[in-house]
Amino acid sequence: MELIPTLFPTAEEFSNPIEYLSEPKIQRIGHIYGMVKIKPPEGFNPPFSINKESFKFNVRIQHLAELNITNRGRMFFMKQLNNYHRAQRGKKSQMLTKPYVVCANDQRLYFYDLFLNILRYLNSNPGSDVKKEHILKRKRGRPSSNNSADERNASVAPLAPLEDLLSDTNLWRSISRNLKIPAQELQSVFEQYISKYYNYLALQAKIRGAADFTKLLYTEEYPKSLLSDEESEGSSSEEEGNDEEGCVICDLPNKPTKMILCDSCDKPFHLACLTPPLTSVPKGEWICNNCIVGNGYYGFREESRFYTLSEFKDQCDARQRELTIDPVTGKRLSVEEMETKFWNYVDNLENSITVKYGADINGVEPGEISGFPSVSYVPDNLSESQRREFAAYADHPMNLLNLPNAKGSLLPMFDRRISGMTVPWIYVGSTFSTFCWHLEDQYTLSANYQHEGAPKIWYSIPEYSSDDFNNLMKSLAPDLFDKQPDLLHQLVTLISPYDKRFKEAKIKCFKAVQNPNEYIITFPKCYHAGFNSGYNFNEAVNFTLDSWVPYGIEAIGDYQVTGKQCVFDMFELMLNVVIEFLKGNSFFQKKEGLLRTSYSELLDLLNSKTKLIKQLPDISVNDTFLKEIVRNSDSKRIINKIPSPSAESDTNSLSDNETNHIDSEDFDVFCTKCHTICFLAFIIHYKTPATRKRRKLHSLNATQINALKREHGLEVLCLKDYLNLVNETYNKDEDDDKYNDDNENNDPFKNDVLNYIRDPQEIRDILKAVGRKIERAKI
Incomplete structure (x- = not known):
């Protein structure tokens, strides 16, 4: 993979970064590659100025295999199938331990892949017998309304009746060609493992008058992931819920009806708020729709303990040999070998690892906000000459405390500082800890500086390939994007740039290897991701150029579509x-x-x-x-x-x-x-x-x-x-007089x-x- 260019600005250019990065030749490079690496002029090497005694942070737990978008979809679907069977009054005979079955030719058939292929066929073949019959039934059974959302969406409704699905031979032949498994075997697996669940979704959609199963979900302010590794210690569904906690649907704690707790997510619901409402608490396990249908939410769990840098570094060093040393030669793996190993961990659902990452650390006390020198924290043991040098670095525009407000940046036009955007966030990495594919908030530029530690490997997708990347990700897990439209803004999803599907989509991608005392600059609307090859300490901040303004305007419309909230x-x-x-x-x-x-x-x-x-x-x-x-x-x-x-x-x-x-x-x-x-x-x-x-x-x-x-x-x-x-x-309303003056x-x-x-x-x-x-x- 081609490396991004490395820039070597002069001391004068480096002291006016906004003007330097606005030069047409730099703008062209940024457009082509999405990122650039900057090596400071000789002599620029700011002292690492974090207060190591007071600086403490907690870490995210990252299960690498779950970050792969296909793996996560497969694991979610298995959990949804299991929750459906749990809800069938104790019928646990079909509880799954693996998200696939092995077919006669020793090929794995993932339940999620089969389910997705069915939905894709129904949505992409409007002429199929099952689709035509389904649409006719829906139209015959619905009152006419020129403005009905369901009427507009009927042609893409994925949930055809089960009996029509099973009888459509064209559907099974088509899926057989895609998955390279005999149609009869596919249908057998579907009937045994998925058909009852599918029928449940179809019936629920019919009851609610919904066009598809994403309309069956409840809105949650604090959703819980189906892949959460925190074991539920909730009460039985036969017990009444905590009166102080609000119902997920109505958000009210007090209501003249009992509450029931979901035995999967442990959240409370009023019996009367459910669709259809319950008149009494059912016996056995009760599972809410968000756990059966799946809300698509995924988030990192954070450890409760706090680390000092030395404690975290010691923990990283203890694992370094296992992950980065060749057991045969005893030599440290090259960057290319580490890439292969990292992406294997991400792709392999059954042979992966868990890592820790101190990410998005927003310190508030002097000496804990940034690793750069600052006027608010000056170490006591500096000589007079060191103090002068310290002060010079504290004032330099490429100090990330200053870059957002450097001459020419537009962010000072706000009367406030924004943590993580105009105030740096700190990142303390360990071996194979990762930052997932994402765009910067409101498509601003970003600067990332490495203070110390092992190399950080970056990948960039420039803006002209961003739409192709979006389309690829949505095609791999369309249901997850239906449930979480802002999925790629959540920084929890990966796909390898070496994946054949990535290459088939003709997405341009470049690589960078960042070392201490080097900057990585990302340009507007550049997707980027990467991982750490060992312990390191980085920090990042956002800034703008005049050329960014159209991207900032574009972000407003894009955010409205996905429901992401603007930062400013x-x-x-x-x-x-x-x-x-x-x-x-x-x-x-x-x-x-x-x-x-x-x-x-x-x-x-x-x-x-x-x-x-x-x-x-x-x-x-x-x-x-x-x-x-x-x-x-x-x-x-x-x-x-x-x-x-x-x-x-x-x-x-x-x-x-x-x-x-x-x-x-x-x-x-x-x-x-x-x-x-x-x-x-x-x-x-x-x-x-x-x-x-x-x-x-x-x-x-x-x-x-x-x-x-x-x-x-x-x-x-x-x-x-x-x-x-x-x-x-x-x-x-069909009554024209309902809202008249009388x-x-x-x-x-x-x-x-x-x-x-x-x-x-x-x-x-x-x-x-x-x-x-x-x-x-x-x-």
Whole structure:
């Protein structure tokens, strides 16, 4: 595999990293390879400045084989089959210990692979007998509705009736060709191990009127993985649940009905909240739908103990020989040999290992935040010359404490620091500990520096191959992505870049080997992953270039699709850019591309939001909530183009007091449905008559508003999702007079409140002033 380029900037270039990385030739390299390695100029070697006495951290437990996306799908499916059989009132005869059976030709047939092939066939062969009959039955049995989501999705519904499935000879022939196993044997395995479970899913979907089995799941704020290695010590389902813990479905602890505990995840449910509801606690084991259907969630368990660096390093050294030394020659394995060994552990479900990784460590005390020198922590035993050198490194722009705020970066446009993004996170690796495939938050650039230890191996997929990579991963486990749309944002999934399926998809991938005193820079929308070849200490932070802005805008739409929550408000950043331009900030006067992009995007956003507001039903308006322009308490002066005192400052114009404010509170309001940041306004929707007594919201801050989602009767919705809810509600009702003036008490939206975060007219005035100034300056 081709290595990424290594850059050797001069001392001058290295001292102005944003300008250096913005050079067209560097931008081209970043686009082609997705990453670059930077070796500092000779003489740059900052002292490792972590406080080894006070710095302690806990570690993640990583089961390497479970990180392989195919392995995890297979293990999940076996657990789901077993949970289904557990729920059949003690019928445990089919409890599985392996996710496969061995066929007559000694070939393994994984139950998950067979199940997926069935679903793929049904979805990709709309002309099949089983699919046509299934669609006809659904259409004949459903009232007509031009706006029904189920009607639109009927053509892709995967759950055809079991009897139709078994009789479709074309289906079994097709799957036989794919899996290279006789059709008769495939059908026999399906009938013996999967058919009852499949039938259960189909019947559940029919009962609920759902198009597919992903609609059978409950939303959980704190989901539990089916592969959790923590043994459940829950009570029997015959016992009543803890009254203090809220029901998973309604989130209420008290209700005039008993609670039941799932014997798999140990979570409580009200009998009446289940679909269909239970009238009494059943005998034997009871398993919830999320454990039978599978929620697709996977997360790392963390050890409760805390390590010092020396303790963790000693533990790593004790295992080093086993994992990195050739038992025959006694020599340390080469990087290529370690790659082979690592990916074998990831791919092999039955011969893998468990490793520990100190990842995403966000220290808060001086000497524990970063390994770079800092003004907040200066070791006592330094000589005068060492102190001067220490201070120079503490101020250097390539010190990762400083890079996010370096001259030219846009992240200082926020009035806060963001842990893990503008404040470094620390990573303490052990042999074969891994970081899974992921993109940086909001597609920003990242810088990773290694302070000490063994090499870190990286893989990069540049942005032009990111769609191919996404498509490949979704094709390998489509059900997992249905259940967890933001799966690739969760940093828990791997596939080897040497996998034949990876190569067949023609995904471009490059490699890097990072050593101490080397930086790895990732560029926007570059997927990256890798592993550690032994104990090492790294830290990473995010930063931006002007060329990143279109990627940041793209991320907003992508996140809405997957339900991932933004870390910061991209539109707030662009608003602050144009405000600084109006204030006369010299840094922005010649940023033509940045200014025009920010101006046009903000104008489009304002127009689209204004249009949505005009379509709202007749609801109350609260225009006092958070009504302010960020960093702009004197907007009238800005609109009148009077320069502020900071007109000649650069982008680092925030005071120490402002920039040192850690992001412990929410600064933005998030939509309950799509998790997007509500830039202009949001709506409080009262879902049930019992909760339609209007709340006093004017004194609540963003954190308190976001906490309202935990109240079962309330929703915080963006304008788009609220209008979708209104339209769906009215379209479902066939009685045109239900919501007329004479029956206004029946209106489910009458107590809802529109809350302005910013004044639309004030933003429009600012944009008018910006437009005029841009044209006058001929930018």
